Amino acid sequence: GAGVSQSPSNKVTEKGKDVELRCDPISGHTALYWYRQSLGQGLEFLIYFQGNSAPDKSGLPSDRFSAERTGGSVSTLTIQRTQQEDSAVYLCASSLMIMRGTHEQYFGPGTRLTVT
Amino acid sequence: TQLLEQSPQFLSIQEGENLTVYCNSSSVFSSLQWYRQEPGEGPVLLVTVVTGGEVKKLKRLTFQFGDARKDSSLHITAAQPGDTGLYLCAGVSSGGSNYKLTFGKGTLLTVNP
Numbered sequence: 385g386a387g388v389s390q391s392p393s394n395k396v397t398e399k400g401k402d403v404e405l406r407c408d409p410i411s412g413h414t415a416l417y418w419y420r421q422s423l424g425q426g427l428e429f430l431i432y433f434q435g436n437s438a439p440d441k442s443g444l445p446s447d448r449f450s451a452e453r454t455g456g457s458v459s460t461l462t463i464q465r466t467q468q469e470d471s472a473v474y475l476c477a478s479s480l481m482i483m484r485g486t487h488e489q490y491f492g493p494g495t496r497l498t499v500t
Numbered sequence: 501t502q503l504l505e506q507s508p509q510f511l512s513i514q515e516g517e518n519l520t521v522y523c524n525s526s527s528v529f530s531s532l533q534w535y536r537q538e539p540g541e542g543p544v545l546l547v548t549v550v551t552g553g554e555v556k557k558l559k560r561l562t563f564q565f566g567d568a569r570k571d572s573s574l575h576i577t578a579a580q581p582g583d584t585g586l587y588l589c590a591g592v593s594s595g596g597s598n599y600k601l602t603f604g605k606g607t608l609l610t611v612n613p
Contacts, residue, residue: 426605491542
């Protein structure tokens, strides 16, 4: 079956421009996550969605970052006025909602963002 | 903030050798996961361990969760070039939200033919 897809796969933008990154989760997965992976830094949690609501936005690094999810499916991560330090791979993951235990997350291939 | 320290950071070995990768923390985790990530791809879940002292085997890979649930190890027997990749451990903190994973920085494994 189809996995998590992300677009674009690569994005080069000039400092100060806004960018939108898209994530299509696995059909039926109610939970959706965004992470950032920088060289040598591991995966950094950004935001968690359950359905269309985001109960945990604690990882968003600044108010230039925002995310939304519509129809309980597609999500977009928007970065306004991009800075060079925003350059990273942005990964999206989705999972089934389970009440107990650990959510097993399925990752997309990521969007590599380069801010010049 | 719960931190997961992985070691070694880089590992380059010859095909057929054995290796062990470690994931350590001063915090207790209710569960711990291991992922493998290949270039240009997202991480792929290999295993989840939830019980202190638990050992799980996946073909040539053996995963162990420490008795105190603060550490874990991944042992690969007779490594093959196809095992090359970035190995990440990730934990759910005990008493924390069950969706929130804390990731280590990873071990980059290269298996040379």
